[in-house]
Amino acid sequence: MSENLLEVKNLKEYFPINTGFLRTTPLKAVDDVSFTIGRGETLGLVGESGCGKSTVGRTILHLYKPTAGQVIFDGKLVGPDTIKEYRRRAQIVFQDPYSSLNPRLTVADIVGEPLDVNKLYKSKKERSERILELLGTVGISSEQMTRYAHEFSGGQRQRIGIARALASRPEFIVCDEPVSALDVSIQAQVINMFEDLQRQFGLSYLFIAHDLSVVKHISNRIAVMYLGHIVEIAEANELYHHAVHPYTISLLSAVPVPDPERARASQRIVLEGDVPSPLHMPSGCPFRTRCSRATDKCAESCPQLAEVAPGHMAACHNL
Amino acid sequence: MEKTVKKNPLSFQIDPNLFQRASDEEKAQIVTQRESVSFMRDAMRRLVHNRMAMVCLVILVVITLVAIIVPMVYPYTYTQQDVTAKYLSPFEYSAKEQARIAAGQKVFPHIMGTDNLGRDYAIRVIYGTRISLMVGFISALIVVFIGILYGAVSGYFGGKVDLIMMRIVDIIYSLPDVLIVILLSVAIKDVISTSKSDLIVRLGAGMISIFIVFGLLYWVGMARQVRGQILSIKEQEYVLASKAAGASAMHIILKHMIPNCISVIIITAAMQIPSAIFTESFLSFVGMGVSIPMPSLGSLASDARSGLVSYPYMLLFPALTIFLIVLSFNLLGNGLRDAFDPKLRS
Numbered sequence: 183m184s185e186n187l188l189e190v191k192n193l194k195e196y197f198p199i200n201t202g203f204l205r206t207t208p209l210k211a212v213d214d215v216s217f218t219i220g221r222g223e224t225l226g227l228v229g230e231s232g233c234g235k236s237t238v239g240r241t242i243l244h245l246y247k248p249t250a251g252q253v254i255f256d257g258k259l260v261g262p263d264t265i266k267e268y269r270r271r272a273q274i275v276f277q278d279p280y281s282s283l284n285p286r287l288t289v290a291d292i293v294g295e296p297l298d299v300n301k302l303y304k305s306k307k308e309r310s311e312r313i314l315e316l317l318g319t320v321g322i323s324s325e326q327m328t329r330y331a332h333e334f335s336g337g338q339r340q341r342i343g344i345a346r347a348l349a350s351r352p353e354f355i356v357c358d359e360p361v362s363a364l365d366v367s368i369q370a371q372v373i374n375m376f377e378d379l380q381r382q383f384g385l386s387y388l389f390i391a392h393d394l395s396v397v398k399h400i401s402n403r404i405a406v407m408y409l410g411h412i413v414e415i416a417e418a419n420e421l422y423h424h425a426v427h428p429y430t431i432s433l434l435s436a437v438p439v440p441d442p443e444r445a446r447a448s449q450r451i452v453l454e455g456d457v458p459s460p461l462h463m464p465s466g467c468p469f470r471t472r473c474s475r476a477t478d479k480c481a482e483s484c485p486q487l488a489e490v491a492p493g494h495m496a497a498c499h500n501l
Numbered sequence: 502m503e504k505t506v507k508k509n510p511l512s513f514q515i516d517p518n519l520f521q522r523a524s525d526e527e528k529a530q531i532v533t534q535r536e537s538v539s540f541m542r543d544a545m546r547r548l549v550h551n552r553m554a555m556v557c558l559v560i561l562v563v564i565t566l567v568a569i570i571v572p573m574v575y576p577y578t579y580t581q582q583d584v585t586a587k588y589l590s591p592f593e594y595s596a597k598e599q600a601r602i603a604a605g606q607k608v609f610p611h612i613m614g615t616d617n618l619g620r621d622y623a624i625r626v627i628y629g630t631r632i633s634l635m636v637g638f639i640s641a642l643i644v645v646f647i648g649i650l651y652g653a654v655s656g657y658f659g660g661k662v663d664l665i666m667m668r669i670v671d672i673i674y675s676l677p678d679v680l681i682v683i684l685l686s687v688a689i690k691d692v693i694s695t696s697k698s699d700l701i702v703r704l705g706a707g708m709i710s711i712f713i714v715f716g717l718l719y720w721v722g723m724a725r726q727v728r729g730q731i732l733s734i735k736e737q738e739y740v741l742a743s744k745a746a747g748a749s750a751m752h753i754i755l756k757h758m759i760p761n762c763i764s765v766i767i768i769t770a771a772m773q774i775p776s777a778i779f780t781e782s783f784l785s786f787v788g789m790g791v792s793i794p795m796p797s798l799g800s801l802a803s804d805a806r807s808g809l810v811s812y813p814y815m816l817l818f819p820a821l822t823i824f825l826i827v828l829s830f831n832l833l834g835n836g837l838r839d840a841f842d843p844k845l846r847s
Contacts, residue, residue: 275739295746
């Protein structure tokens with residue numbers, strides 16, 4: 183038993199993009215990302231749209247073949263011989279509750295699919311009992327199990343997606359923006375469910391989101407991504423109160439505060455310009471084109487993650 | 502808890518004491534939801550409400566049943582000749598038959614008259630319909646089978662596999678249809694007519710060659726449609742979820758992709774049937790279809806040309822049947838498209 187459930191080392195995911203006749207340019211969606219997730223821990227992953235958050239989640243699960251790098255799960259390197267077991271023990275919950283459920287299958291069959299694929303039952307009876315149990319866990323009643331996905335609301339669909347992820351009794355779940363498609367009252371309900379399930383089954387999460395308040399609430403640690411790189415990673419509270427990376431600071435300043443007095447007092451740091459295209463990455467530090475502190479050194483070399491406080495790492499030359 | 506409410510004797514209101522409190526069980530029953538509707542049932546409901554499509558469906562069912570049942574019970578066969586009864590008009594009797602009627606015997610009327618060899622024309626038209634429908638359905642089956650398999654593999658694996666497979670489709674697609682059909686059917690007919698296999702003898706080399714031609718040429722449209730669908734379904738997250746659960750490519754294709762293509766498959770197949778029937782009629786018309794004496798709607802129409810002025814009904818019956826079948830299939834296909842894919846309706 184190793185201490186960390188999941189260890190990601192130098193993960194890279196490049197997508198070939200056709201840029202001309204028979205010519206491709208790699209799109210560096212994820213470039214050299216490393217982190218660990220402990221047992222029962224939740225790692226939040228934040229960043230703006232298109233920074234590679236979802237790609238990290240999917241590449242960890244080997245839904246996309248990693249271009250380079252290693253994923254070590256429970257002390258074992260994930261490869262062709264361990265993938266089958268890994269698929270059972272690591273699952274995913276998707277963002278869009280509308281495209282993540284097959285419209286031609288009943289809820290019972292959707293939730294039962296991981297059981298069918300991994301042959302996790304001995305009899306039909308055992309299968310239906312397990313499906314009922316799973317649906318009960320997420321609060322879908324037994325009479326609804328023969329219905330189709332389109333007959334449910336967004337929140338219910340997301341819960342069905344969670345039940346499917348739980349079916350094979352996984353230890354690790356990638357939550358790929360599981361609440362951003364839901365309205366706020368339902369978000370709270372689904373997030374509380376994630377927390378209850380974590381306590382109940384001892385799950386570890388990689389919780390991907392772009393809503394910082396949601397991530398702060400659920401995560402033990404938070405990693406901040408920018409253009410395929412992790413720029414800062416720390417304990418949730420540490421990151422909120424002592425962020426050091428200029429990108430994290432500006433991101434935090436953009437979180438709306440539900441108090442007009444304090445909101446007026448706080449200063450918002452507005453970033454200049456747009457995110458550079460991942461096809462034409464800036465040299466050196468990826469953030470230098472929009473960074474107020476950028477110097478010549480930033481254009482020359484890409485900063486590596488370095489410890490600024492115990493358990494708090496940041497990648498910046500000018501700290 | 503029970504409270505009796507006093508009713509004003511002058512009031513017209515219903516006596517509140519006649520009401521009973523609902524038990525929790527009864528309340529739960531009220532909440533019981535409506536029946537769950539699957540995609541198929543929903544589409545069928547829409548189809549049934551489409552009057553045009555239903556009329557066409559009824560016409561097709563009637564034609565099919567007639568083509569299957571009538572040859573079994575009809576007193577004449579399609580090869581039976583009677584030289585004394587040539588070129589009879591509908592419901593006309595030959596001199597010999599009139600003599601038999603006079604003698605008190607029952608003679609079944611020639612509903613559509615007889616042809617140049619004195620064969621009953623009605624049974625020939627019905628038999629021809631049978632052949633045409635058979636060609637339509639079997640070639641649709643072949644097209645569905647090859648098209649789904651090819652399209653699914655090409656779309657699912659993508660990349661270089663897709664590139665090569667789709668270029669082959671493009672090549673076949675760009676060939677002039679009619680020319681290839683004629684060339685192939687002549688060539689194949691020559692090759693297989695030497696065979697003494699029971700199946701070929703029974704169906705005739707012409708029929709078999711038509712099936713092979715359809716198998717070789719007409720699956721490309723279906724393959725393209727299926728591939729297009731699969732490409733869009735591949736991006737859906739439920740496919741990724743299935744992959745994350747450890748499902749094999751086979752499982753994903755069979756369980757997720759093909760069921761979600763079913764509407765496109767049904768629509769394309771329904772449109773394929775009339776075009777196959779039409780091509781078969783055309784081939785038989787130019788004399789490259791089924792072998793004599795087996796009739797087909799095309800060869801009947803072709804034979805009728807020679808006596809067009811004197812015996813116009815001989816062209817009318819087969820032409821009318823082709824018209825009805827092809828029109829009905831096309832309208833039914835439109836109805837199916839509207840029912841299965843309401844977004845496409847213009």
